[in-house]
Amino acid sequence: MLITTSSLTFSSPVDVTSETADATKACEAISHLMQPTSIAIIGGSADFSKTSGRPVKFLRRGGFQGPAYIVNPSLPQVDGYLTVSSISELPDAPDIAFVALGARNAVSVIGELAARGTAAAIVLASGFADGDNEGKALEKALVEAAGPMRILGPNTLGVINLCDGVMLSPSDVLETPGMIAGGIGLASQSGGIMASLLSRASARGIGLSKLISTGNEADLEVSDCIEYFARDNTTSVIALYLETLRNPQRFLVAAQHAREAGKEIVCYKVGRSEAGARAATSHTGALAGSDRIFDALFAQAGVHRVSRFAELLAISGALATHKTAPGRRVGVLTTTGGAGTLIADACGASGLSLPAPGEHLREQIKQILPNADHGLSHNPIDLTLAGGRPEVMGPIISCLAMSRDFDALIVVIGSTGVAQPRLVADPLIEIATRVGVPPIFAYVSPHIPEVLQRLNRNGVPAFDAPEDCVAALSVLCIGSPAADDDQSSSTDQTPPSGYLLNEANAKDMFATFGIASPRRSVARTVEDIDLAASDLHEPLVLKLLAGELNHKSDVGGVVLGLTHSQLAQSARDMVFKITEHLPELEIEGFLLEEMHRGLEMLLGMTRDPLLGAAIVLGSGGINTELIADTVLSLVPVDLADARAMIERLKARPMLSGARGQIVADIEALASAIVRFSEFVVHFGDRLIEAEINPLVVLEKDHGVLALDGLVRLEGAVP
Numbered sequence: 001m002l003i004t005t006s007s008l009t010f011s012s013p014v015d016v017t018s019e020t021a022d023a024t025k026a027c028e029a030i031s032h033l034m035q036p037t038s039i040a041i042i043g044g045s046a047d048f049s050k051t052s053g054r055p056v057k058f059l060r061r062g063g064f065q066g067p068a069y070i071v072n073p074s075l076p077q078v079d080g081y082l083t084v085s086s087i088s089e090l091p092d093a094p095d096i097a098f099v100a101l102g103a104r105n106a107v108s109v110i111g112e113l114a115a116r117g118t119a120a121a122i123v124l125a126s127g128f129a130d131g132d133n134e135g136k137a138l139e140k141a142l143v144e145a146a147g148p149m150r151i152l153g154p155n156t157l158g159v160i161n162l163c164d165g166v167m168l169s170p171s172d173v174l175e176t177p178g179m180i181a182g183g184i185g186l187a188s189q190s191g192g193i194m195a196s197l198l199s200r201a202s203a204r205g206i207g208l209s210k211l212i213s214t215g216n217e218a219d220l221e222v223s224d225c226i227e228y229f230a231r232d233n234t235t236s237v238i239a240l241y242l243e244t245l246r247n248p249q250r251f252l253v254a255a256q257h258a259r260e261a262g263k264e265i266v267c268y269k270v271g272r273s274e275a276g277a278r279a280a281t282s283h284t285g286a287l288a289g290s291d292r293i294f295d296a297l298f299a300q301a302g303v304h305r306v307s308r309f310a311e312l313l314a315i316s317g318a319l320a321t322h323k324t325a326p327g328r329r330v331g332v333l334t335t336t337g338g339a340g341t342l343i344a345d346a347c348g349a350s351g352l353s354l355p356a357p358g359e360h361l362r363e364q365i366k367q368i369l370p371n372a373d374h375g376l377s378h379n380p381i382d383l384t385l386a387g388g389r390p391e392v393m394g395p396i397i398s399c400l401a402m403s404r405d406f407d408a409l410i411v412v413i414g415s416t417g418v419a420q421p422r423l424v425a426d427p428l429i430e431i432a433t434r435v436g437v438p439p440i441f442a443y444v445s446p447h448i449p450e451v452l453q454r455l456n457r458n459g460v461p462a463f464d465a466p467e468d469c470v471a472a473l474s475v476l477c478i479g480s481p482a483a484d485d486d487q488s489s490s491t492d493q494t495p496p497s498g499y500l501l502n503e504a505n506a507k508d509m510f511a512t513f514g515i516a517s518p519r520r521s522v523a524r525t526v527e528d529i530d531l532a533a534s535d536l537h538e539p540l541v542l543k544l545l546a547g548e549l550n551h552k553s554d555v556g557g558v559v560l561g562l563t564h565s566q567l568a569q570s571a572r573d574m575v576f577k578i579t580e581h582l583p584e585l586e587i588e589g590f591l592l593e594e595m596h597r598g599l600e601m602l603l604g605m606t607r608d609p610l611l612g613a614a615i616v617l618g619s620g621g622i623n624t625e626l627i628a629d630t631v632l633s634l635v636p637v638d639l640a641d642a643r644a645m646i647e648r649l650k651a652r653p654m655l656s657g658a659r660g661q662i663v664a665d666i667e668a669l670a671s672a673i674v675r676f677s678e679f680v681v682h683f684g685d686r687l688i689e690a691e692i693n694p695l696v697v698l699e700k701d702h703g704v705l706a707l708d709g710l711v712r713l714e715g716a717v718p
Contacts, residue, residue, distance in 0.1 A: 023227045023253075023254070025150075026150065026220060026227060027224070027231055030120075030212070030220065033122065033152060033168065034161045035164055036064075036095040037067075038067040038096075039067075039069070039097070039098065039168070040069045040090060040096075040097045040098070041055055041059070041068070041097070042087070042097055042099045042100060042101060043072060044072055044081075044100060045072070051100065051170045052170070054171075055168060055170050056070065056081065058169065058174045059166075059167055060080070060081075061167065067082075067092075068082075069082050069083070070083040070084070071083075071084055071086065071087055071090070087116060093116040096118065096119055096121065097121040098122045098168050099123045099125070101124075103126070103127040103138050106142065110145045110149070110151070111146075119149065119150065120150040120151070121150075121152070122151075122152045122158045122159065122168060123151055123152070123153035123155075123215075124153065124156065124157075125153075127155075128142065129216050139216065139218050142154065143218050146219065150220055151218055151219040152213075152219070153214075153216060153218065155191075155216045156191055156213045156215030156216075157171050157194055157195065157213040158170070158213060159213070160194075160198065160211040161210045162179060162181040162208055162210065162211075163210065163234045169213070171191065176202045178202045178453065179198065179202045179208075180202070181234070183209055183235060183237055183320045184206065184207065184208045184209060184237045184320055185209045185225075185229040185232060185234075185235035185239065186208055186211045186238075186239045186240075186241075187211075187225035187240050188211070188213055188241040189213075189217070189242055190241060190243065191213040194212075194241070197211075197312070197313060200313055203449065203453075204317075204452050204456050205452060205453030205454065205455070205456035205462075206316075207320075210235065221247065223250040223254040224254075226240075226255060227257060229263065230258040230260075230261045236319075236320055237263060237264050237265075237266065237316050237319045237320045238263055238265045239265075239266050239312055239313070239316040240267040240268070241268050241312065242270070243271065244271075245297070245611070248611045248612065249634075252297070252300065255301035255302060259302050264304065265301070265303045267303050267312075268311070269298070290608040292632070293608045293611045293632060296614055296631070296633055297634055299633070300634060304319075306471070308471075311472070314461075314472040315471060315472045318441070318476055319476070321439065321459055321461060324476050325407040325408040325438055325439050325473070325476050325478060326438075327407040327477065328351065328477045329352075329353050329354075329405070329406050330347055330352045330407065331379060331381065331400050331409045332344060332347070332379055332381065332409075332412065333380070333393075333400060333409065333411050334380045334381070335382070335383050335393075335416065336382075336412060337380075339414065339443065339445040339466070340382055343412060343443055343470065344380055346466045346471075352473070352474060354380070356377060356378060356379050357376060357379065357400075357403075357405050358403070358405050361399060364403075365396055368395050368396055368399070383396070389416070390420065390424060390427055393411075394427030394428075394431070397427065397428060398431050401432075401437045401438065408438050408440070408441070408473055410441045410442070410469060411428060411440065412442075412443050412445060413425075413442055413445065413448070413451060414446065415446055418448055421450045421451045425451050425454045425455050425458075426454075428440065428460055429454075429458040429459070433459060441463070441473050442461070443462075443464075443466055444462055444464050498712045499712065499714070500711070501713070502591075503552075503591055503708060504520070504522050504545055504591050505711075506690075506711040509711055510676075510679065510692065510709055513675045513676070513678055513679040515672050515676060515692070517593075517706040517709070518541075518595070520591060521533060521535070523589055523592060524589040524590075525589070526568055526590070527568075529571055529590060529592065530568060532592055533567055536592060536594050537594050538563050538564065538594075538595075539561045539562060540564070540592060540593065540595060541558065541560050541591075541592070541593045541594075542558070542559045543590065543591040543593070544574055544591075545589045545590060545591050546585055555577075555581060555582065557578060560595060561595060596698070596707065597696070598662065598696040598698045598699070598705075599654060599661060599662065599697045600620040600707075601697055602617065602619065602694065602695065603617055603692040604691035604693065605680050605687070605691070607688075611634060612634065613634070613635045613680050613681075613687075614632045614633060614634050615632065615633050615634075615635060615637050615673060615677050615680065616630050616632055617630065617632075618649070619651045620693045620695060629650040631649060632645075635680050635681050636677050636678070636681050639670055639671070642669075642670040642674050642677075643670050655669070655697065662700075663699065664699065665698055665700050665702055665704060666697075668697070668703045669695075669697050683713065686713050686715060687712075688712045689712035691710045692706045692710075693710075694707050695707070
C-alpha cells in the first residue's frame with residue numbers, strides 16, 4: 001500500500017495573531033485584578049471573622065486608595081466603604097468585583113456585573129466543577145453569564161499584590177508578619193497552597209511580587225498567569241503549583257514567551273503517585289494526566305520541575321538573584337564538621353564537585369587563621385569553632401570568593417550565629433553583593449530564623465536544609481548534568497485493538513512523510529522471492545510479512561546477512577518454524593531488503609488522555625528494553641525540540657563517535673523526528689500505535705533509515 005503525498009492533509013498551523021490577541025486580553029484582565037481602579041465586594045460582611053468579611057479587612061489593611069463598595073442589602077456602612085443593597089445601585093461600574101456568595105447566587109450576580117461593564121471578577125465559592133454534575137452545569141452557566149467579562153475561579157482564594165498592596169483574598173495568611181515584596185510571581189491551582197507558600201516565604205525572608213489562586217480555571221487559567229508574569233516588570237521568576245493542565249499547547253506558548261522575556265519558570269506538579277493524582281482530580285475536577293508525559297512537557301517548555309515541595313521556593317529564590325556559576329566546582333566553608341558533611345553529601349548526589357583548595361588559597365587562609373592547617377587540605381574547608389568569629393570568617397570568605405578555585409560557595413553558619421546573628425550575616429551580605437563575586441549560598445545549621453530572614457532579604461540565598469541549599473545552587477551551575485530519565489519504552493505496553501499494518505505498508509506510509517527505508521521488494525510467495533530480490537545488493541534481510549505479527553524477530557521471522565542463493569530456502573524454513581507455533585497466523589508474503597548497519601534508535605509515539613500524543617526517542621534495536629534510555633516531547637515537535645530531545649538522551653555521546661562508534665548524522669535524526677511528528681499529527685486520534693525500531697542513524701551526511709516499522713490505525717486503512 002502506498003500513500004501519495006497529494007492525498008495528505010497536514011494540520012493547520014496555529015493562528016499566531018489570534019493566540020496573541022487572546023493572551024493580551026487575559027493579561028489585561030489579570031492586570032485589572034492586580035491594580036484595579038475600583039472594587040466591589042459582593043456579599044461582603046462587617047464581621048471580619050467571616051470569610052465574606054476578611055476581604056474587606058485585608059483590602060483596607062493593604063492600603064487600597066481607590067473607590068471600594070460593599071454590596072449587601074442588610075449592611076450599614078462598613079469600615080468607611082460605601083455599602084449598597086444591589087449591583088444596580090452602584091454609582092459606577094466597578095473595575096473588578098470579588099464575589100463572596102454561594103455557587104447558585106454567584107451565577108446571577110456575575111450576569112449583573114457583566115451587564116454593568118465590569119472588567120473581571122473573582123468567584124470565591126466552591127461547589128462548581130469541583131463538585132458533582134450539577135456543579136459542573138453551574139460552572140458552565142457561570143461562564144455563559146460572564147460573557148466578555150473575565151473570571152478568576154471559581155473555588156479560588158483570589159489574588160495578592162504585595163508590590164502595590166492590593167489584597168483581594170479572605171485568607172488568614174494575610175495576618176502573617178514580615179511579608180515583603182520581591183521578584184517571584186506565584187500562580188497556584190490551590191488557594192491553600194498559595195497561602196502556605198506566602199507564609200513560608202515570609203518566614204524565610206523571601207520576597208514575592210504577586211500571587212494568584214486560579215481554582216477551577218473556568219476562564220482564566222495558569223497559562224494566562226504565565227503570560228501576565230512574562231509581561232510584569234515586578235516579576236523576574238515565575239513559580240507554579242500545579243495539579244493539572246487544561247491546555248498544554250497554550251502552556252508551551254506561554255512558557256516560551258516567559259523565556260523570551262528572560263524569566264525562568266519553576267514548577268511543583270503533584271500527581272507523581274496514584275494517590276496524589278486522585279486527590280488532585282477531586283480537588284479541581286480536572287484530569288491529572290500521565291506524570292511521565294508531564295515531565296516531557298516541562299522539559300520541552302524549559303520549566304524547572306522540582307521533586308520536593310520545599311524546592312519550589314528554594315530554587316525560585318536562587319534564580320531571583322540572577323546569578324550563574326560558570327561550572328560545578330563548589331567551595332564549602334564550615335566551622336562544624338557534621339553540617340559540612342551534610343552539604344558535601346548533597347553536593348555529591350547532585351553532581352557538584354568539591355575540589356580541594358589550591359596552595360595559594362591555603363596560604364591566604366593561614367595568614368588570617370595561623371592554626372587552621374588541619375582543615376585546609378580538604379573540601380569542605382573546616383575551620384573548627386576557632387574560625388567562627390566574624391572578624392575571621394569575613395576575610396576568609398572574601399579570599400574564597402576572589403580565588404579562582406571555585407565556581408560557587410556554600411558557607412555553613414553554625415552555633416555562633418545563635419548568639420551573634422547580625423555579626424555572622426552582615427559580612428556574608430557585604431561580600432556576596434560585590435561585583436564579580438560568584439554565587440554565595442548559606443546553610444544555617446541551627447534554627448536561627450533571624451539569620452535566614454536577614455540573608456534572604458539581602459540577596460544571599462539561605463537555607464535550613466542542606467538538600468534545599470544544594471538543589472537551588474545546582475540550578476545556577478552551568479553544565480549541571482540532567483536528571484536521569486526513568487522511563488520505559490513505548491513498546492512495553494499491551495498492543496491495543498485496531499488495524500495493524502504489515503511492515504512493508506508501514507514503511508510506505510513513513511516514506512510518504514519523508515522517512516526513508518532501505519531498498520526493498522515484496523514477494524507474495526516463496527516462488528516469487530528470487531525474481532523480487534534480483535535488483536537488490538547483498539547482504540540481504542528476509543522478513544515475514546504478517547499484519548498481526550509485530551515482534552517478528554522473537555519467533556524467527558527475521559533472518560539477516562543472506563545471499564541471493566540462500567533466500568528461498570531460508571523462507572521455506574521460516575514458514576515451517578513459525579506455522580508450527582502459530583498455525584492460525586495469516587502470512588501475507590515476504591519483505592526483502594538490503595542490509596544496513598549504524599547506530600540503532602527507537603522512534604515512536606505514546607498517547608495520554610489529557611496531554612495528547614507525545615513522540616518517544618530512545619536507544620533502539622535490542623537495547624530498547626535493556627537500556628531505559630527514552631525521552632519524550634509533546635507533538636507538534638519542531639527542529640529545536642527534536643535537537644533538544646537528542647541532547648537529553650543518555651546515549652547522546654555515542655552519536656558523536658564515543659567508544660569507537662561512527663560520527664552519526666544527528667541532523668538527519670532530528671529531521672526524522674520532526675517528520676514522524678508530522679505523521680502523528682496528521683492521523684490524529686486515528687493513530688493508536690506507531691513505531692520505528694530500529695531507526696538506524698548512518699554516518700554523518702548519509703541520513704537515517706527505518707529498518708522496521710509498526711503502524712496501528714483505528715478504522716479503515718486509508
